[in-house]
Amino acid sequence: MKIPFTDLGPQFREIKGAANRAFGELVKRGDYILGQDVRDFESSFAGFIGTKHALGVNSGTDALFLGLLGLGIGPKDEVIVPTYTYIASAFAITYTGATPVFVDIEEKTFNIDISKIEKAVTSKTRAIMPVHLYGQSADMRPILRIAKKYGLKVIEDAAQAHGAEYHGKKVGCIGDIGAFSFYPTKNLGALGDGGMIVTNDTRLYEKLKKLRDYGRKSKYEHDSMGYNSRLDAVQAIYLNEKLKRLDKWNEKRIQAADIYKKLLKGVGGINLPSEARNNKHIYHVFGIRVKNRDQVLEGLRNCGIEALVHYPVPLHLQDVYKGLGYKQGDFPVAEQVSREIISLPIYPHIKRSQLEYVAKKLKGLVKNG
Numbered sequence: 001m002k003i004p005f006t007d008l009g010p011q012f013r014e015i016k017g018a019a020n021r022a023f024g025e026l027v028k029r030g031d032y033i034l035g036q037d038v039r040d041f042e043s044s045f046a047g048f049i050g051t052k053h054a055l056g057v058n059s060g061t062d063a064l065f066l067g068l069l070g071l072g073i074g075p076k077d078e079v080i081v082p083t084y085t086y087i088a089s090a091f092a093i094t095y096t097g098a099t100p101v102f103v104d105i106e107e108k109t110f111n112i113d114i115s116k117i118e119k120a121v122t123s124k125t126r127a128i129m130p131v132h133l134y135g136q137s138a139d140m141r142p143i144l145r146i147a148k149k150y151g152l153k154v155i156e157d158a159a160q161a162h163g164a165e166y167h168g169k170k171v172g173c174i175g176d177i178g179a180f181s182f183y184p185t186k187n188l189g190a191l192g193d194g195g196m197i198v199t200n201d202t203r204l205y206e207k208l209k210k211l212r213d214y215g216r217k218s219k220y221e222h223d224s225m226g227y228n229s230r231l232d233a234v235q236a237i238y239l240n241e242k243l244k245r246l247d248k249w250n251e252k253r254i255q256a257a258d259i260y261k262k263l264l265k266g267v268g269g270i271n272l273p274s275e276a277r278n279n280k281h282i283y284h285v286f287g288i289r290v291k292n293r294d295q296v297l298e299g300l301r302n303c304g305i306e307a308l309v310h311y312p313v314p315l316h317l318q319d320v321y322k323g324l325g326y327k328q329g330d331f332p333v334a335e336q337v338s339r340e341i342i343s344l345p346i347y348p349h350i351k352r353s354q355l356e357y358v359a360k361k362l363k364g365l366v367k368n369g
């Protein structure tokens, strides 16, 4: 049996009728840049997350980068970020001229270890960037408390967590800014690149609007620095149709995760993902830990199962950040997780028989104890 890591085909088939019609309308109107479709999607996305504003941008990376600029982050500043995340979280900080300051993660949720944040705060710290890794919210209450105590901004990297909840609130609307990615394989994915910034702060929103569109005051008058970072109308159309089905698709991921958990419960040598209390995990990634990771990975691949590793190298050990002076052993939890983690195939339309096949093969491959 061949089991891909993800399969976007069935999602597209569900939306293509309505989306292709809207695409036909777009071509007739011709408002390709920041037109009706982008406004419609921004307003439905803001409604979905529960923020006053949503602003479509080029990518999740740009959502973080422009978000940081909007918060006034720049050279000589420091931003606290977990070391165990995708490189874009830290790159967005570096692009502004600020320095990422890494913090270890907690073993159970793979999210930033809130007990280690305060030790990383210095006189230069300006913001904390929690990452809702794999689709599960970081523990935001203590993060907000620390931010308040030291006068820091909070920018949520919600690139993997469209629809995840923390104490009944959607992630993205908890900090000052939420940043989302619509990279095709994300829970809400475009047919290319795309991203979104959400916020309740109207002044910040106005500033971000200029940042994404050349600092425009009017068509050819520019009163501030800005970039070309706009969400395409074409992407907005397909995303808007997908958004209508996102809750349903997230539920299906949760069901698939439940099936994996039932099938793998109590199997020696496998550490299953756990959900913190008051969290709705939307399983962008179903990450398990095994001791003989590389062997298991190869074994799964030999059975036609496409498993991946998110992520094999924590950011403090990436060559690109050598200059920051971190070393092996600085963040032991992230280092151990990066040696043991495997992401199993998961997507809304995965079948029970496929989940059973993965579980069966996996059981035969893990080293017990």
Ligand SMILES: *Cc1c(COP(=O)(O)O)cnc(C)c1O
Pocket: 059, 060, 061, 062, 085, 086, 088, 089, 131, 157, 159, 160, 180, 181, 182, 183, 193, 194, 195
């Ligand atoms: C995908 C991702 C990003 C970057 O999003 P792009 O749209 O690919 O630029 C940032 N942070 C995390 C945690 C991600 O998973």
